[in-house]
Amino acid sequence: MEANVSDVTDSLTVRDNRTGQEYEVPILDGTIRAADIGKIRSGEDEPGLAVYDPGFVNTASCRSSVTFIDGDKGVLEYRGYPIEQLAEQSNFLEVAYLLVHGSLPSKDEYDQWVHNITYHTFVHENVKGFMEGFRYDAHPMGMLMASVGALSTFYPESRNISDADNRAIQIIRMIAKMPTLGAWSFRHAQGKPYVYPDNALSYTENFLSMLFKMSEPKYEADPRLVKALDTLFILHADHEQNASANAVRSVGSTQVDPYSAVAAGVGALYGPLHGGANEAVLRMLKRIGSKSEIPAFIEGVKNGNERLMGFGHRVYKNYDPRAKIIKKACDDVFEVTGVNPLLEIAQELEKIALEDEYFVKRKLYPNVDFYSGLIYEAFQFPPEMFTVLFAIGRTPGWLAQWLELTQDKEQKIARPKQIYTGSRGLTYTPTDQRWV
Numbered sequence: 001m002e003a004n005v006s007d008v009t010d011s012l013t014v015r016d017n018r019t020g021q022e023y024e025v026p027i028l029d030g031t032i033r034a035a036d037i038g039k040i041r042s043g044e045d046e047p048g049l050a051v052y053d054p055g056f057v058n059t060a061s062c063r064s065s066v067t068f069i070d071g072d073k074g075v076l077e078y079r080g081y082p083i084e085q086l087a088e089q090s091n092f093l094e095v096a097y098l099l100v101h102g103s104l105p106s107k108d109e110y111d112q113w114v115h116n117i118t119y120h121t122f123v124h125e126n127v128k129g130f131m132e133g134f135r136y137d138a139h140p141m142g143m144l145m146a147s148v149g150a151l152s153t154f155y156p157e158s159r160n161i162s163d164a165d166n167r168a169i170q171i172i173r174m175i176a177k178m179p180t181l182g183a184w185s186f187r188h189a190q191g192k193p194y195v196y197p198d199n200a201l202s203y204t205e206n207f208l209s210m211l212f213k214m215s216e217p218k219y220e221a222d223p224r225l226v227k228a229l230d231t232l233f234i235l236h237a238d239h240e241q242n243a244s245a246n247a248v249r250s251v252g253s254t255q256v257d258p259y260s261a262v263a264a265g266v267g268a269l270y271g272p273l274h275g276g277a278n279e280a281v282l283r284m285l286k287r288i289g290s291k292s293e294i295p296a297f298i299e300g301v302k303n304g305n306e307r308l309m310g311f312g313h314r315v316y317k318n319y320d321p322r323a324k325i326i327k328k329a330c331d332d333v334f335e336v337t338g339v340n341p342l343l344e345i346a347q348e349l350e351k352i353a354l355e356d357e358y359f360v361k362r363k364l365y366p367n368v369d370f371y372s373g374l375i376y377e378a379f380q381f382p383p384e385m386f387t388v389l390f391a392i393g394r395t396p397g398w399l400a401q402w403l404e405l406t407q408d409k410e411q412k413i414a415r416p417k418q419i420y421t422g423s424r425g426l427t428y429t430p431t432d433q434r435w436v
C-alpha cells in the first residue's frame with residue numbers, strides 16, 4: 001500500500017498470502033485505518049479485506065479530546081483533569097462546562113453558565129401533560145427516553161445543528177431539563193404531583209426538591225446528601241466511547257437534532273449491561289442475603305451460572321477509579337441515613353472476589369456500579385430510578401461527544417459492514433403453492 005502520508009514514520013507490512021503481494025499500512029496514533037485494509041484484495045473484482053469486530057472491542061470510531069481512560073492503570077480524566085480532583089474540588093455544573101467547552105470556566109463564564117442552566121429548568125406544560133399520560137407504573141427510564149426525544153418537537157429549530165449558537169442553547173436546555181424530566185418520571189410512578197423547579201436552589205438541590213418535596217414551602221436537603229449526589233453526577237458525567245456515547249454518536253451521525261440523539265443514549269443506558277448494572281447489584285446483594293451465603297454464590301459465578309454484577313469492565317482491568325470515590329461517598333451518606341445492611345455483604349463479596357484466582361486472572365475489579373446502588377437506596381430511590389440518575393449525570397458527556405461529532409470533518413454517517421451468512425438467490429414460491 002503506497003503510504004503517501006509524509007509525516008507517518010511507523011508502518012505495518014502486511015503480506016497477503018493469497019496473492020503474495022505485500023502492503024505497507026501506515027500506523028498513526030497507534031491505529032491503522034480500516035480503509036487501508038480495504039485496499040487489500042485477492043483479485044481486482046473481489047471485495048476489499050474488512051475487519052470483523054463485534055462490539056467494537058478493538059476499533060476506534062473517532063478522534064476525541066473529551067475523556068481519557070487508561071484502563072490498565074485505573075486512570076480517568078475529563079479534558080485532562082483527573083476524576084479524583086474534580087470529584088473532590090469541583091461541582092457538577094462546572095464539570096459539565098468543562099466537558100462541553102473543553103476548559104474550566106472563568107468566574108464570569110461560570111456564573112453565566114449556571115444562570116442559563118438554572119433558567120431553563122422549566123419545561124413546556126404540554127410535556128407535563130403527556131408525561132401524565134403514561135401508565136401508572138411506567139418505568140422512569142422509558143418515560144425519560146420518550147420525553148427527552150419529545151423535546152425535539154418543542155424546539156424544532158434544534159435540527160439546525162450546523163449553527164453554533166443553536167447548538168449551544170439546546171445543550172443548555174438539555175442539561176437544565178433532564179433533572180425536571182427525571183424527577184417527574186419518579187413522581188409519576190409514586191402517584192405524587194409533579195413539583196416545579198425552584199430556581200433559587202442549586203442544580204442538585206433543585207433536583208432533590210423536585211423528587212421529594214411535599215407540602216413544605218421550601219425543600220431543604222441535607223448538604224451532605226447534596227454533595228454526595230453531586231459527586232455521583234460528576235463520576236458519571238462521561239466515559240469516552242461507551243455504549244450510550246456510541247449510540248448518541250451513531251444516531252447523531254445522521255445529523256438528527258441532539259434531543260433525538262440523546263434519547264438514543266438514554267435507550268442504550270437502559271440496558272442491564274450498561275446503566276442497569278447497579279440495580280442488578282442490589283438485587284444480587286438482596287438475594288445473597290447474608291455473609292454466610294457468599295461462598296456458595298461465588299462458586300455459582302465461577303461455574304458460569306451467573307455474573308458477579310458490578311464487577312468487570314470492558315476498559316478497566318484495574319480498580320475503577322470511580323468505585324474508589326463512591327466507596328468514600330458511601331460513608332458520608334450513611335452518616336445521614338444510617339448504614340445500609342447490604343454494605344456488609346458488598347464489602348465481604350469484594351474482599352473474597354479480589355483474592356479469588358478466577359477474578360484475579362480475568363482482572364475483574366469492582367466497577368462504578370458496585371457501590372452506587374447502595375447509596376441510591378439510602379436516598380430511598382427505588383431501583384428503577386438508578387439509571388435515571390446515571391442519565392442525568394451523563395447528559396453533559398453525551399452532549400460533549402455529540403458536539404465534537406458535529407464538528408469533526410472526518411465523521412460520516414455510522415454504517416458498519418457485515419459478514420453475510422444467509423441464503424442467496426432463492427426463488428420465491430407463491431403462498432398458494434407453499435401453504436398446501
Ligand SMILES: CC(C)(COP(=O)(O)OP(=O)(O)OC[C@H]1O[C@@H](n2cnc3c(N)ncnc32)[C@H](O)[C@@H]1OP(=O)(O)O)[C@@H](O)C(=O)NCCC(=O)NCCS
Pocket residue numbers: 272273274277301306307308309310311312313314315362364367368369
Ligand atoms: C462489564 C462487562 C459487560 C464487560 O464485558 P466484556 O469486556 O465483554 O468481558 P467478557 O464478557 O468478555 O468477560 C471476560 C471474562 O471475564 C468473565 N467475566 C466478566 N465479567 C464478569 C463478572 N461480572 N462476573 C463473572 N465473570 C465475569 C467472563 O465470563 C469472561 O470469562 P471467560 O474468559 O472465562 O469466558 C462484564 O464484565 C459484565 O457483564 N459485568 C457485570 C455487569 C456490570 O457490572 N456492568 C457494568 C459495567 S460499568
